[in-house]
Amino acid sequence: MAFHPDWDGLHPEHKWKILRKQKGFTCWALYSSVGGVMYGFDFGLAGTATAFPAFQKQYGRPFPSQSSGYLVPANYQSGWAGASMGGLIIGVIAGGQLLEVMGRKHSLALGSLITAVGVGIQLASHEWKLFLAGRLISAIGFGVALMEFPVWIGENTRQELRGFFLCLTNGSIVLGQFMLACISRASSTIEGKWSYRTLIVLQFVFVSNDQTYVVILVGGYPVYPESPYYLLKKGHTEQARVALSHIHGSKDQTLIDAEEKRIASNVAFSEDVRATASRNGPLLVQCFQGTNLKRTLIAIIPVAGQQLIGAPFVLGYATYFLSLIGVKDYFTVSVGLYIVMLLSNMSAFFFIETAGRRPLLVLGTMVLTLILMLMGIVGCFNGRRALWVAVVCMFVWSIIFQLTLGAVGFAIGSEVASLPLRASTQSIVGFTQGFAGWLVGFVSPFLINPDAADLGAKVGFVFAGLGVPLCIAFYFLIPETKGLSFDDMDYLFSNTVGCRKFQSVIEQQRGHFRSP
Template identity: 30%
Template sequence: MMLFGGKVVATLGFGLGHSLGPVFVAELAPVKMRGVCLALVNTMIVIGQWLNSVAVLGSKHYNNDMAWRIPLITQIVPPALLLIALPIIPESPTWLIIHGRPDEAVKSLRRFNGPSFDVDAAMAVATIAMEKEKAAKKEQERSSWIECFRGTNGRRTLIIVMVYLSQQTIGVNFISGYLTYYFRLAGVNDPLAIGQAAYAIQLFGNMCSWPLVDRLGRRPMIVGGVFIMTALLLVIGGISTIGSQAALSATVAFMCIWGLLYHATLGAVAYTVGGETSSVQLRHKTYSINIMCSTAASCVVFQVMPYLLNTDQANLGGKICFIFFGLSLPMCSAAPRPNKSNIGIGFSYLVRRIRWI
């Protein structure tokens, strides 16, 4: 019961960080670096998963409670570092303008955009937008959440939710979350050690997304990545039906390749799309809706996965990929995100210049 309570508290913190973090980054990052900065959110997730796996590897030799206590204790380090850094992290310029602190908003904009940034123009646009929002606040107070589903805002919400749901339907919780367990079922010697190599490959894939997210564009990376990963799911599922040790080893190799592609495309770019697609006024609400939908889907997957994978139950092994293959087929489209400011993106939606495919 104590562990369950701790998990509930940790999940609350995860939900807040997952909802507010990308929104905060999208507001502070310079336009030219916003795609990379948002992709770094996934980089931190991969690094965290890897470090947790290292902690499990380091504690596997214990035959007492320390075997599970050490991985839990090490998770205190990231939030502790964040608490130390909080005093030097500037506030969001948008929040400062809303609360009547324009001078601090100017300092925040200059700090993150450099001395050559046109602060006056940015402040003028932001101030006008905030004034209009305040004027309409009373009228929209009761229907503000409904606004996320109307007109162009509804289109934005659908795009973000679709991209994030595709992370769940394409099988990341199986291939990344149950990677080490599957390695053991596949007969891999020392699966925890091999898992470190798999995480290193995933981190390398994520780093590949940094220069590509703005050069190739969001939509080509997402759609291209989803198509290739969907094909690999079919390959992994097909090889798993053979049942030989050589076939199982091949599925392990293809899963490592899949992990590299996921973190180079959908895994990283989803945070870029989520952070910059919604309107400035509804960004927090839109992203909250997105996280709720994504978390609900993730909970379903995590509840079902043990029954599908455990040897004393369905024991599907790699054939689980057939299920995710079917689920991922519809999730092969997304709107492109040009390298524009938030105001420019909003204007593009209003004049319907961005295709919906």
């Protein structure tokens, strides 16, 4: 029997049936997530390229103990990591403002164009400083493009599917990293500079078409629908309805009517709150005032935790680290690592709506910390067995990370932000992610490089030490937001309900309204 939902109502019990009805929305959500794929590919590029002998020779210094005879100094690698994260910070801050001025659609195209310039500079570079400049500029573009996706999804997805689609943020990043690992394995057989230059050239795949040299995101620009939420906020009701028909198809007009009504209600509420709050100063400042301060802290702690628990190290330097600790076929092993991560992240799409956000974050971070501690202990021993236990620890860590903190960290930030402050909160989230990523990415080369601390697997102790306070913070500060509407969360935060009591309090409230 065909499923015909009442689109005006909320039906979390039918979320998977509703998902099958949302094919058009799913396609546009995947298109919008290209910014995440771009970022994922770029995120690990410098660290992966450092494992290529030709790259070491081009940008490194003589170091006889290395198999290539050269070593890229730790300060060069830290500089590249710092430039990437610095550019990301600039991009997400600028992106948060551009989303309000230019709209979601135009911001995505602009980020793509900036990225193309940065990639071109990297390709033309022959020394580390010019390569650094290219990393900085491309990261600004990635930051702008990355900002658009969670905002577009958070504004337009139905409540039943919000967690599922917000998981695409991290899923798209992992997909980009997986593509990088596969291409690196293939290009590792190429002799000379084109072994690593292939990785740089292929970044143009995200921003250009090989035959027409038209930016892909701009190539889809004429048909990519602007956010109906943004259009309704600007008073363009007819354009918003056209966008909704483009997103969902025009066959089911009851769906279009219900979505227009739902989004318009959110816009009206948001504008009322914004008008009331306009006397309190700029939106960025309001994110740190009153109950919004708590919401902002909840939004930024998970993305900061992603970085502090070791994501920039594992995801950005995995291939290079494997080569340093003595794994022979390190490119192949890294491909296996990213296959595992991709499959784990895909599984998280379902777990986030079944297990919930809080259990995945709290329990997941505890397990990650224990794995890192084990990895550090193994690093205190020598021998082949210790080597492979360390590799297994990396694989298990990656599985747990992608199932829990990696997938949920981005989702919860978009959920807890109040509607008027969502774009500004996402800018703060992006800044926090970029700063924490810069910190860990800057330090990582000094921790593992042979010309610096040369910790090997003992680096696990460092990230396990950071994981302990994260576990405590998550336990007390992370709420369960599964199934909660924006009205529910406004009620909970305005009444200063404890984060661990969100679900029980809202159930009591709903039961009160249902009782005669």
